[in-house]
Amino acid sequence: MNIILFGPPGAGKGTQSEVISQKQSIPAISTGNIIREALKSGSELGLRLKQYMSDGGLVPDEVVIDIIKERIKKSDCKNGFILDGFPRTIPQAEALDKMGIKIDKVLEINVSDDIIIERMSGRRVCETCGSSYHMQNKKPQVEGICDKCHGTLVQREDDHPDTVKNRLQIYHKQTKPLENYYSKQGKLTVINGDNKSIKETVELVLSALEA
Numbered sequence: 001m002n003i004i005l006f007g008p009p010g011a012g013k014g015t016q017s018e019v020i021s022q023k024q025s026i027p028a029i030s031t032g033n034i035i036r037e038a039l040k041s042g043s044e045l046g047l048r049l050k051q052y053m054s055d056g057g058l059v060p061d062e063v064v065i066d067i068i069k070e071r072i073k074k075s076d077c078k079n080g081f082i083l084d085g086f087p088r089t090i091p092q093a094e095a096l097d098k099m100g101i102k103i104d105k106v107l108e109i110n111v112s113d114d115i116i117i118e119r120m121s122g123r124r125v126c127e128t129c130g131s132s133y134h135m136q137n138k139k140p141q142v143e144g145i146c147d148k149c150h151g152t153l154v155q156r157e158d159d160h161p162d163t164v165k166n167r168l169q170i171y172h173k174q175t176k177p178l179e180n181y182y183s184k185q186g187k188l189t190v191i192n193g194d195n196k197s198i199k200e201t202v203e204l205v206l207s208a209l210e211a
């Protein structure tokens with residue numbers, strides 16, 4: 001099954017897509033993680049992308065479309081995949097359709113802006129492997145240390161409160177229109193992620209996939 005997961009920053013897409021990935025044995029592909037990996041390599045492209053990201057802005061469509069094109073060609077995607085954070089704009093969604101990639105389900109995780117702003121301040125990510133945690137809602141076993149690889153947990157530069165507000169504005173303007181795009185195609189399920197624990201949202205996501 002080919003699945004798209006979208007929602008505002010901090011909606012828990014990373015966690016949701018990991019759970020689906022394990023249950024269905026298909027890879028979870030996060031454009032955010034792929035881009036952050038590219039940044040670490042210090043290439044010229046990486047430096048250019050860093051600028052867009054640290055302001056909370058989007059990376060240009062052509063760049064992420066190329067990233068996705070290359071990634072879904074790989075053999076681990078032959079039984080399906082979950083896209084987390086792609087598409088994020090209408091042109092990106094159109095590009096997927098043009099590539100002839102059939103999407104089965106689109107899940108939108110809806111969380112209101114004030115809850116997002118509150119949650120983002122507690123988010124931490126592993127410097128080494130990119131896994132994400134939350135100081136209240138998804139604590140690591142040892143404070144400040146990644147459960148998976150023992151890397152150090154840090155706050156992402158673009159999780160700073162002012163940057164989060166900027167990202168939310170961009171989300172409403174550029175990403176939210178995907179709701180209409182995929183509901184017209186009959187593929188959309190909206191999940192309310194307000195005031196719910198990660199576990200409750202995971203259950204809603206899994207039952208939406210079974211429906």
Ligand code: ADP
Nearest residue numbers: 009010031032033053057058059064085086088
């Ligand atoms: P979140 O879901 O928490 O907003 P991501 O890790 O998905 O964060 O993405 C972080 C940043 O990477 C975005 O703010 C944006 O700059 C860039 N990015 C990721 N995916 C895309 C995309 N599909 N199109 C444009 N930019 C993207």
Ligand code: ZN
Nearest residue numbers: 126129146149
């Ligand atoms: Zn780690």
